[in-house]
Amino acid sequence: MNKEQARLVELLSKELEEGNLAIFAGAGFSRNAGFVDWKTLLKPIADELDLDVEKEWDLVTLAQYHANVNHANRAKLNQLLVTEFSTKLAPTESHRILARMPIETYWTTNYDNLIETALDNNGKVADVKYTVKQLATTRSNRDAVVYKMHGDAAHAAEAVLIRDDYERYHLKMQPFITALSGDLVSKTFLFVGFSFTDPNLEYILSRVRIHYGPDQRQHHCILRKAKRSEKEEQADFEYRQRKEQLFAGELLRVGIKVTYVDEYEDISVILKAIEDKHKRRTIFISGAAHDYAPWGQAVSERFVYELSREINKAQFRVISGFGLGIGSAVISGVVEQTIMNGGRLDSDQLVLRPFPQTQSGSRPLPELWSEYRHTMLDHAGIAIFLFGNKLVDGKTVESNGMREEFEIARAKGVFIIPIGITGFIAHQLWIEVLKDFKPDNHVRGEDIFTLLKALGDEKTDLNDAKGITLHLLKII
Known part of the structure; x- marks a missing residue:
């Protein structure tokens, strides 16, 4: 563990002890459990549109294209979601570590149930929220709240999938925006498995930044450092490194400090170090x-x-x-x-x-x-x-x-x-x-x-x- 990672452990351990640590999990956090990423999920959709999913970077718009072609019918998208994310896969080591710690607030854009399963396996009661009405109720004796801001695979018809859903989010799901904005002000978040391309989160982070300016709370994320692939040209690799540095600066602008790891597996090492420090x-x-x-x-x-x-x-x-x-x-x-x-x-x-x-x-x-x-x-x-x-x-x-x-x-x-x-x-x-x-x-x-x-x-x-x-x- 390098100095930056050790410093992150110290900071988050202190927040954990004070009851302020919250988790925001993106799609990458579920990948090691065996769930597909967005590209794999939407490959059948791209094939049907005669597009190459590897050439598409705006996957939300790709999903919208399919809905447009089918006259706003998203039945196939819903079925893909149910098929891919309703599988009962076991939580990863990182999920299990988090579930053992006294963390009370989880946010995720994922449709799977790995977080709540890990909490349940650890004897904790998870109060899961994926509809606006659920925000108004409190599960008895809950140990943690899991906000699934893009919905749940078991209710695919209500999930946020296509660009229409994102554009209407601030109207249809405004209470979720309010709840997350409040947590971003009062808690310290660790973002894991997140690419920060989600327009909803970008909107919320920008609103918090505008309101609090230089006084905004410091959050953290863990990202894998750019690595040169075997066949990649040196110039292309250096270009990605420059983009990486610029992206870290942009995240810092909205109050999120980046800590890099060499491999995704190193995230578990950092989480385990936080747990060990807490358990001491x-x-x-x-x-x-x-x-x-x-x-x-x-x-x-x-x-x-x-x-x-x-x-x-x-x-x-x-x-x-x-x-x-x-x-x-x-x-x-x-x-x-x-x-x-x-x-x-x-x-x-x-x-x-x-x-x-x-x-x-x-x-x-x-x-x-x-x-x-x-x-x-x-x-x-x-x-x-x-x-x-x-x-x-x-x-x-x-x-x-x-x-x-x-x-x-x-x-x-x-x-x-x-x-x-x-x-x-x-x-x-x-x-x-x-x-x-x-x-x-x-x-x-x-x-x-x-x-x-x-x-x-x-x-x-x-x-x-x-x-x-x-x-x-x-x-x-």
Whole structure:
């Protein structure tokens, strides 16, 4: 990732944390899922008109030509839309990443349902809007609003397809223009898979620019940098590069800053970096203790309570499965700090997933527990491991549940902080983490390694471990 891309990650991560990030997805964002682009969609139309679709650049007008020839009958266009975009294809990795993040506003010119499918697969409720009447209603318990400003493939007759539709858009769909104009003022947009040739968007962007001038909000887009093709003349390539620079300047004029990638696949890398940075604000605390040796129960519980309180004070979110002997102290620490700050306890501070202890359905408990662990760690960027023992048949044994949580966390790329001085499984995990840790893979890797090492040092006490852990959280 180059400096420009890293800067974009920083900017958008901040907007995400503040709840201001919105997404605008164009046709290119769905292409990797297997959906056709406009040229492929309209090739049968061009063939019927005895035109070469590769020579046509104004595809909206091409669609209009077909409607004109058929006396304003667009039945074939509607059928093409239904056939091509009603296919149930799986969302791409980029769709899945976005759906996992707390993004509440999506706009798209696409007719497919990939965005809402990705949200649904992630357990989120999508309130989809593709007609004016739908703007006046609100779906209960929605997590995100998906505005499909050109319509939906399942209702092709109402979709924006031909030039007539675009020319009438400001009359027929004025509430969508108003809604998007408002979002462009109040939110920071990331445009992905967009070519910026859509006349509706051009109109809206120009109106916002005129109203706000130099005070307009800064938006961002990701575009693939011009690459010379194998048979392309050098002069032609240089011409495209000049056009690229001029186009970036034009986008900046309407408040959109371009960040370039070498390949479309790099967009997922940037989105994943934003997600990872966001997830690092969520801490999963894994712990179980029947035996608190060598520290004793009262001292150990006080340590967990104070650590959780300080984590919340540093504005991290805590996720916990209410582990044996640990969960109550975690809850107390977070709740007390939240109340002391005059805040309201909600999922922005604490997420609890108590494990069911009796089987009430057909699924075995171990299978259900594994799903719980995967779900919790899907939302965490850092995992802290404490103690790790339980009582079985009158004997203290190591917690196999904590071991499973460690393996899941490692597989998901979660940063792991085992507090080795608490013993049992936590000490074993500390040894493994130190052995596998590669400082060169991390910013300030040597500092991180030194702090991790201290968490298992026999000279470190629980109070030291609290300070070391908090320091780690701030620099990771």
